[in-house]
Amino acid sequence: MAEKKIANRTYRYDRMPADQGLRMLLRLLKVLGPARGIIEAIAESDEAERDAKAMSAIGDFIGEMDSDAVYSIVMDMVKQVRVDGELAVPGVMDLQELLQVAMFALQTEFGSFFADGAGSALLKGRAA
Structure with a gap:
């Protein structure tokens, strides 16, 4: 279990069982294929650097993204997080908190996968 103070x-956040994690990873790779910078941000261990990289990469990605698919992934990841012992409810957060919680969940779930280079290798292969 990972913990983070936000707002x-x-x-x-408890990591998903492998079957659910794989399904989410495949969705993430499909949506973020052209946005390698976001994947690299998720893998960044330094929080300030991760946030800076993520904001820059998001700006580059906005023109190409499938907004419905991205929205679905963000909501599904946030709904896996617990706050005060209860599942998080995206509708009661402000936008900044929602995005920070989503990044926390994504980094916890997939950060090591991308940090080990596996995610980057898959994305490079897909982009070729």
Whole structure:
């Protein structure tokens, strides 16, 4: 379990079982294929650097993204997070908190996969 303080509340994330994690990873790779910078941001261990890279990469990605697919992934990841012992409810967060919680969940779930180079190799192969 990973914990992070966001907006003065402690969020907790337990990694998904392998079958659910694989399904989410495949969705993520499909949506983010042209946005390697976002994947690299997720793998960044330094929080400030991760946030800076993510914001820059998101700007580059916006023109090409499938907004419905991205929205679906963000909502599904946030709904896996717990706050105050209950599942997080995206509709009661402000936008900044929602995006921070989503990045926390994505980094916790997939950060090591991309940090090990496996994700980058898949994306490079797909882009070729």
